[in-house]
Amino acid sequence: MDVRRITANPRPARSRRVVAKKRPRGGVDGFVNTVKKIQRREICSKRGRAFRVCDVQERFRNIRLQEEYDSHDPKGHQNTVLPFLKRRSKIIEIVAAHDTIFALAQSGVCVAFSRETNKRICFLNISPDEVIRSLFYNKNNDSLITVSVYAADSFTSLKCRTTRIEYIKRGQPEAGFALFESESLKWPGFVEFDDVNGKVLTFSEQDSIYKVFDLKNYTMLFSISDKNVQEIKISPGIMLLIYNKSSGHVPLKILSIEDGTVLKSFNHLLHRHKKVEFIEQFNEKLLVKQENENLQILDVRNSELIEVNKAEFKTPSAFIFLYEKQLFLTFRNRTVAVWNFKGQLVTSFEDHLLWHPDCNTNILHITSNQDLIVSYCKSGSDDPLTDGNAGSINISNILTGKCLAKVTATNNLPINECNCSNNSSVRCKCNSRRQISSSVTEALEDITALFYDETRNEIYTGNKFGLIHVWSN
Numbered sequence: 001m002d003v004r005r006i007t008a009n010p011r012p013a014r015s016r017r018v019v020a021k022k023r024p025r026g027g028v029d030g031f032v033n034t035v036k037k038i039q040r041r042e043i044c045s046k047r048g049r050a051f052r053v054c055d056v057q058e059r060f061r062n063i064r065l066q067e068e069y070d071s072h073d074p075k076g077h078q079n080t081v082l083p084f085l086k087r088r089s090k091i092i093e094i095v096a097a098h099d100t101i102f103a104l105a106q107s108g109v110c111v112a113f114s115r116e117t118n119k120r121i122c123f124l125n126i127s128p129d130e131v132i133r134s135l136f137y138n139k140n141n142d143s144l145i146t147v148s149v150y151a152a153d154s155f156t157s158l159k160c161r162t163t164r165i166e167y168i169k170r171g172q173p174e175a176g177f178a179l180f181e182s183e184s185l186k187w188p189g190f191v192e193f194d195d196v197n198g199k200v201l202t203f204s205e206q207d208s209i210y211k212v213f214d215l216k217n218y219t220m221l222f223s224i225s226d227k228n229v230q231e232i233k234i235s236p237g238i239m240l241l242i243y244n245k246s247s248g249h250v251p252l253k254i255l256s257i258e259d260g261t262v263l264k265s266f267n268h269l270l271h272r273h274k275k276v277e278f279i280e281q282f283n284e285k286l287l288v289k290q291e292n293e294n295l296q297i298l299d300v301r302n303s304e305l306i307e308v309n310k311a312e313f314k315t316p317s318a319f320i321f322l323y324e325k326q327l328f329l330t331f332r333n334r335t336v337a338v339w340n341f342k343g344q345l346v347t348s349f350e351d352h353l354l355w356h357p358d359c360n361t362n363i364l365h366i367t368s369n370q371d372l373i374v375s376y377c378k379s380g381s382d383d384p385l386t387d388g389n390a391g392s393i394n395i396s397n398i399l400t401g402k403c404l405a406k407v408t409a410t411n412n413l414p415i416n417e418c419n420c421s422n423n424s425s426v427r428c429k430c431n432s433r434r435q436i437s438s439s440v441t442e443a444l445e446d447i448t449a450l451f452y453d454e455t456r457n458e459i460y461t462g463n464k465f466g467l468i469h470v471w472s473n
Contacts, residue, residue: 005192006134006147006158056372059457060395060405062473065443067118068436069468071103071111082129082151085109091462093362094451095135095144098165101460102144103449103468108132110146112168113468115456122171124163131155136193140216144168145179147191158185162218179218183211194234196323197257201232201239212239212257222260233281236323238263240281248272250279252286254300264300282321282328285341289315297343308343318359322370325399329373331359336373338398347401353378355391355447365452366398373398374452374459379408379444390444393459393471407459407471409441443469 072088089107096102099115102124108131110124124144125132129151136145143164149155163176184206185191192201193215200213210224210232224232224241233240234257243251249267256263270276274290281287286298295308316330327346330337334354338347355376356363364375372395379392393407449462459471 005190007188007190056395056397056404060407060473063393063405063407063459063471064473065436065438065440065469066472067470068438068443069101069103069111069113069118069120069470071105071109071462071466071468073123082108082131085125085131088466090446090464091449091466091468093135094449094460094462094468095137096451096453096456096460097137097139097142097144098169099456100165100169101451101468101470102135103462104132104135105466108148110135112173114169115458115470121169122173124168124173126174133158136195138162138193138215139195140198142166143176145193156186158189158191160191180213192234196236197234199234199257201234203232212260221258224255224260231279233279235281235321236283238281238283240279240286242279245270245276250276252279254281266300268298277315280319282341289313295343297341306341306343312345313339313343318361320361320366322366322398324370327398329398333357334359334378336375338401347399349373349396349401349403351377351403351406352394352396352401363447363450365450367452367454371398372396372404374450376447376450376461390441391447392444393447393450393461407444409444438467438469443467 071091084107087107089105089109091103092106093104094101100121101113101115102110103113104110108125110132112121112124113119114121124146127150130148131150132146132148134147136147138145141164143162145160145162148159148161149157150159160179161176162179163173167173167175180191180200180202183189183202184204185202186205189203189205194201195215198215199221200215200218202211202213203209204211208225208227210229212221212223213219214221226241228243229241230244231242233242237257239255239257241253241255243253249269251267252265253262254264255261268286268288271290271293274293277289277291279286279288284299284301286300288296288298292310294310295313297306297308298304314332316332318331320329320331322328327338327340330339331354334357336349336352336354337345340346352375354364355378364373366373374393374395376391377394379390390409394403395405396403443461443463446464447461448464451460452458453460457473460468461471462468
């Protein structure tokens with residue numbers, strides 16, 4: 001349910017530009033009939049919402065700080081020739097799959113840890129001058145894709161590599177192979193991974209060609225060669241091509257993401273001298289917002305238009321679309337809101353002020369059922385242990401906005417307190433656990449990345465010191 005675009009920035013060691021938006025899976029009614037509808041997965045008893053709320057609260061009730069991993073190797077990794085790869089830096093991305101945690105530091109170092117042994121497995125940087133920019137777990141073939149730049153070409157070109165998880169677990173990251181070698185992904189080129197449709201979109205500025213590949217086997221499906229295309233948005237089953245703005249309108253095309261067939265071409269009228277703040281596509285709905293104008297929600301099937309007053313809908317810094325619920329989240333000024341496609345505000349979240357103002361989607365997680373959001377928030381002023389420096393990990397219901405559970409310094413037991421029973425038949429594992437240098441309060445300070453592993457019911461967080469913390473019950 002993720003679309004992740006990585007651009008080729010000329011200064012990767014200092015800056016990282018990744019635009020991430022959660023997107024749905026499925027098809028578009030009236031456009032792509034071959035895409036099967038996804039059946040909603042039942043996650044709890046039919047006894048009603050009260051049972052579900054209690055179940056969620058119980059699931060997170062005893063979440064505690066259990067483990068600590070360090071992405072920094074004071075000896076330095078391999079025979080690296082880049083000094084900044086040897087420095088401690090903050091965690092910017094966490095991915096987990098099959099009891100393995102992958103942590104990417106801002107310096108460009110990526111490390112794999114085992115939840116089975118609680119030890120570092122290996123570094124994923126296989127070249128001395130490799131700077132990894134982003135990670136993508138490809139569930140289609142159970143592999144991890146790394147996107148890197150190299151000192152050899154002054155960090156100007158993106159290079160992709162895929163490695164099966166089983167090889168990484170054996171400590172063999174070099175067993176992978178390169179992807180899209182024929183593509184010139186220099187700035188402002190990019191690669192975009194879409195696990196919604198199981199596709200990869202690349203753009204080569206050198207020849208102004210967009211190409212779509214299959215995520216299962218990385219074969220090219222089709223290409224788009226048109227210098228007038230300003231942007232491409234991916235939605236379930238389709239791609240929206242946004243062309244350069246003409247006088248009073250913007251030309252648009254909707255293509256099948258399977259074969260590039262043009263499904264619809266049309267123009268959307270615009271105010272001539274107003275800046276376009278965003279154009280977004282979700283199934284048959286087109287969202288258009290111009291500066292100081294109302295939000296427009298257009299149904300491209302029947303041209304029905306809904307306008308939302310600009311005073312009610314402020315331009316957000318990010319969107320997350322929810323396919324199961326036919327809703328979308330907006331992020332603005334540390335707050336989250338839920339809207340439907342009638343332009344109505346569905347939910348405002350309680351006790352949910354995000355810690356970071358830039359709404360980095362790497363510090364929040366939405367469950368596969370799209371019913372919960374796990375995020376790093378400002379802790380309440382009534383928490384005497386935080387002193388304003390530590391945040392909290394909040395678990396909230398997306399439909400109601402209610403905070404169902406919270407990980408704070410006050411509701412976590414001290415690290416050295418044994419949770420085991422006094423019953424002699426129960427084997428105590430506390431003494432065999434790795435030493436954790438951080439206190440709970442310290443672990444809740446300056447969190448820069450967050451991931452929730454639904455299979456293990458564990459939350460993984462990374463901080464500015466390059467440490468990864470495991471929160472589990």
